[in-house]
Every structure is written in structure tokens, then in C-alpha cells.
Amino acid sequence: MTAVLFDFSGTLFRVESTETWLRAVLAEARVVLSEQEFTKTAQALEAAGALPGGAAPQHVPAELAAVWEVRDRTPEEHRAAFTGLSRRVPLPDPRLHDALYERHMSPDAWTPYPDAAEVLGALRERGIGVGVVSNIGWDLRPVFRAHGLDRYVDTYVLSYEHRMHKPDPRLFAAACADLGADPREVLMVGDDRRADGGAAALGCAVHFVDHLPADRRPDGLRPVLDLVR
Missing domain, CATH: 3.40.50.1000 (HAD superfamily/HAD-like)
Incomplete structure (x- = not known):
């Protein structure tokens, strides 16, 4: 060879675990969830497959199917696919979905x-x-x-x-x-x-x-x- x-x-x-990923973004945004809420949200994000490099989605919604198939072709399609999955999960502030996406590109992740x-x-x-x-x-x-x-x-x-x-x-x-x-x-x-x-x-x-x-x-x-x- x-x-x-x-x-x-x-x-x-x-990549870091879904729990570590979510906790880091909440801390940066100074958003506090109860432990019960945090656990429920982390589990929902993992099931959704919202963390790039993490668990695969349990289900890809029909409206995201097309972009999911080509998610690695362009930065725009990659972001759209994964923030689309993330947005299936309610968060205290809608801006957290983009913050989660940004976090996964950090070397710390x-x-x-x-x-x-x-x-x-x-x-x-x-x-x-x-x-x-x-x-x-x-x-x-x-x-x-x-x-x-x-x-x-x-x-x-x-x-x-x-x-x-x-x-x-x-x-x-x-x-x-x-x-x-x-x-x-x-x-x-x-x-x-x-x-x-x-x-x-x-x-x-x-x-x-x-x-x-x-x-x-x-x-x-x-x-x-x-x-x-």
C-alpha cells in the first residue's frame, strides 16, 4: 500500500454525545431546563437524528426526505437537513436550533x-x-x-x-x-x-x-x- x-x-x-451537545449550547445561551426537561429534550433530539455524526434519524419526515438524500452535497443542504430534524423538537428559543448546528462544527465537539x-x-x-x-x-x-x-x-x-x-x-x-x-x-x-x-x-x-x-x-x-x- x-x-x-x-x-x-x-x-x-x-462527535460528542447528544447530552453534552445540548448542555453546551444551553449553557452558552444561558437557558436553564429542569433535569426532566433536559433529559426529554436530549432523547428527542437523538431520536430525530439532529446531531450530525450522531445517531441516525429514527424517521425522516416526508418534507425533509429530498434534502436528506443530498445533505452532504452543499453546506446549505447540510444545514437545512439537520436543522430541519432539530426543529422537530421544541426548544425554549427557536434560535437554539441554529446554535446546535453551529456547535457541532466546533473542534470542542x-x-x-x-x-x-x-x-x-x-x-x-x-x-x-x-x-x-x-x-x-x-x-x-x-x-x-x-x-x-x-x-x-x-x-x-x-x-x-x-x-x-x-x-x-x-x-x-x-x-x-x-x-x-x-x-x-x-x-x-x-x-x-x-x-x-x-x-x-x-x-x-x-x-x-x-x-x-x-x-x-x-x-x-x-x-x-x-x-x-
Whole structure:
């Protein structure tokens, strides 16, 4: 292998819990809910799938179905899809829905998996190119910089910047081209069998990890080092 491509959410980073996400936004807005109200609201937001990178929606309303299908194509569609889901849940102030969306783009909302720096650093030492290929509606580079992982990444291929999303093989092809790598010598690492599995159409090897909370997946990325030998 001459290069490794990684997904972002659920692969290299994990988003904070719905409870932490909501609590941070309420604190910033100085809005107080009783514990009962808070718990009920957090559970409703999680069921709605309102936190990008968190639990999938239990149900996508008909009026959001179209934008949900293309949510990773543009920043506007991404925001519309997730704030649309959030607005299914009553909040004390309507402005909190946009505040929740803004919060999820903050580096503070994301935690690298415990072995991410170790694995990325080892790949760099071996001279193996590293790319991040993500279905996303916003610029995740500041998250990598804030957590000290940007120095290990050679290229970012983000769906909203290319107006297409995984599993479209053109995204993986763009990353391989950026790295000057033959797709047949590239490993794609991700947590979504459909989206990340799209790399196989180019001849890339594919390895899947479990999308778990960071403290429950301490070494899920380490097998990558064996796969690239």
C-alpha cells in the first residue's frame, strides 16, 4: 500500500454525545431546563437524528426526505437537513436550533479516537500518503488542526467541495490523484459499508471500523498498520 484514505466521523473522530451537545449550547445561551426537561429534550433530539455524526434519524419526515438524500452535497443542504430534524423538537428559543448546528462544527465537539494520532504518525514515518475522504457539509480542517492531527494529512476530499458524495467513486479517485497513488495500492478505512465501500469500485482495498464512542474503541485503527505492510 502506498496510501491510506480515512473517513472522518466514526473513523478518526467521534462527535460528542447528544447530552453534552445540548448542555453546551444551553449553557452558552444561558437557558436553564429542569433535569426532566433536559433529559426529554436530549432523547428527542437523538431520536430525530439532529446531531450530525450522531445517531441516525429514527424517521425522516416526508418534507425533509429530498434534502436528506443530498445533505452532504452543499453546506446549505447540510444545514437545512439537520436543522430541519432539530426543529422537530421544541426548544425554549427557536434560535437554539441554529446554535446546535453551529456547535457541532466546533473542534470542542469532536474527540479523536485514542489511537488516531499513533496510527497516523506511524503512516507518516513509513512514507505512506494519508487522505481524508468525508461526506460532510462544512470544513473539518480546523478540527484536525485543533487536535494536532492536520500535520499527518496530505489531502482532504470533502463532499461539499466536490458537489458529490460517497459512494461515488470519483471522490476516492480525486483523493488518489492528489496523493499520486494507484487506487490498487490504496486502503480506504471507514465505518459505513455502503459509503466507504464505494472505494472498492476503483480497486482500493477497504477496511471497516466500528462507529463507537471513543472510550469504547481504544485500538480500532491499529489493524491498519498491519494491513499496509
